[in-house]
Amino acid sequence: MSKKPARDRLAEAAFDLFDERGYEQTTVDDITERAGLGRTTFFRYYRSKEDVIFPDHDRLLEQMAERLSATSSEAGMLAVSDAVRVVMVHYLQEGKVARRRYALTSRVPALRDREIVSTARYQRLFSEFIAAWLTDNAGYGRSDSDRDQVALQAEVIAAAMVAAHNHVLRRWLRGQVQDPLPELDKALGRVIKVFAIPGLTPAGDGSSVGATDDTAVIAFRTSTDLDTLISSLKRIVGS
Amino acid sequence: MSKKPARDRLAEAAFDLFDERGYEQTTVDDITERAGLGRTTFFRYYRSKEDVIFPDHDRLLEQMAERLSATSSEAGMLAVSDAVRVVMVHYLQEGKVARRRYALTSRVPALRDREIVSTARYQRLFSEFIAAWLTDNAGYGRSDSDRDQVALQAEVIAAAMVAAHNHVLRRWLRGQVQDPLPELDKALGRVIKVFAIPGLTPAGDGSSVGATDDTAVIAFRTSTDLDTLISSLKRIVGS
DNA sequence: GCTCATAACGGTACTACGTACCATTATGGT
DNA sequence: ACCATAATGGTACGTAGTACCGTTATGAGC
Secondary structure (H helix, E strand, O other), X not given: OOOOOHHHHHHHHHHHHHHHHOOOOOOHHXXXXXXXXXXXXXXXXXXXXXXXXXXXXXXXXXHHHHHHHXXXXXXXXXXXXXXXXXXXXHHHHHOHHHHHXXXXXXXXXXXXXXXXXXXXXXXXXXXXXXXXXXHHHOOOOOOHHHHHHHHHHHHHHHHHHHHHHHHHHHHHHOOOOOOHHHHHHHHHHHXXXXXXXOOOXXXXXXXXXXXXXXXXXXXXXXXXXXXXXXXXXXXXXXX | OOOOOHHHHHHHHHHHHHHHHOOOOOOXXXXXXXXXXXXXXXXXXXXXXXXXXXXXXXXXXXXXHHHHHHOOHHHOHHHHHHHHHHHHHHHHXXXXXXXXXXXXXXXXXXXXXXXXXXXXXXXXXXXXXXHHHHHHHOOOOOOHHHHHHHHHHXXXXXXXXXXXXXXXXXXXXXXXXXXXXXXXXXXXXHHHHHOOOOOOXXXXXXXXXXXXXXXXXXXXXOOOOHHHHHHHHHHHHOO
């Protein structure tokens, strides 16, 4: 009768109790009692009561920070899209747990707030990466004004990407879509397209962008046949 | 010697103490002691210790909800822009207080989180309004698919608008711009323009927004020759 | 099997936020 | 002066989270 690790037993007890009597109505003592462990042990594994629901969030964030910082800068928005996909895939792998958490976060304001804060961290990470990428690849200079434009652009794009992800994710969490990845790709693709990255076709201010750039092509898996794609590509690039 | 209202004295004492010894190092008892009031009184005026820093946030949110819901639907993004401006103007009117709060939120994680949650509420409000507007004015139908597209679009736009606002607001809070309103208008204008609102006219390549295809190809103008591009495309898509 | 270092776990005490409830003191109108 | 009502104060309590130390398991080496 080898017992499960303490960490898991605690999480299990917590989820069960939250379902039974609600989040606020469950104390940490209740959880540890059911898990057959001491109160101290709980706080050793989870920083807070909320933390038991969002366990590997920090890990995921670090993981993505590495992933992005290790990415060669020319990969650009492709890297961001990939990173966003990683988040989605992580939820998919969680499966039922993710949906259980969603049921909780939908009902408990404190948990919803916590989740919002979490996604804001991702957004910030993306924003910083995009800003760096824009600086390197989009022909912006290093003047204060240019830096500000880059920062603004990066923040807006990051916000849009995260919003798109969250929308598709929630659809999956609610069971409105079985395989959300194609939808996600489509949604992210639209965001990227909408921002015309990094075409930024000569703005009125005359800042020519992308003059010195090298190759950057982003393609999403699609059911469209290759010939149609290539002709589209010719139409766009060949201009 | 007519004293100031209790509410104000509490806020004053709180801000002073936060500056002197930091947020976490200041207890509610410290605040009430300096204000010469009872602990109960503090919690009568402010729901929590954090709340003393973000006092009229709920009021502002309600105010904007009214403003938006009272707006005739055809006003569209103009109404959203106005609402965003209202938020900015509110900060400007606060003046030094807003900057003081910014100094605190920059240093104290708990307060930063709280602010993020606050802005998320605005974002949600905008998102709902934009979704309603898109449904009424952008030629979407009432099918499930269309409704989802509207919701996605609305959430992305709302996120972008809020991000733009926050960027300009932070610039002002840091003293990097004296009159942020023109910058704000410019930034919001760009967001609206980028999303091609209204009209949502089909892009040049013929992939209209409402179409049912799942194709997404993004190409950047590049100096690389077409053959290289095509082989890259094959490698990515053809897998 | 024994020893011992180390990791895992438990217990107690403490601080502080936030709530509930009731008592007390202004305040202003008649 | 009286009284209704609002504003304020006090006490007690529950609970999250921290600090600290004591106790028990675990496993490697002999």
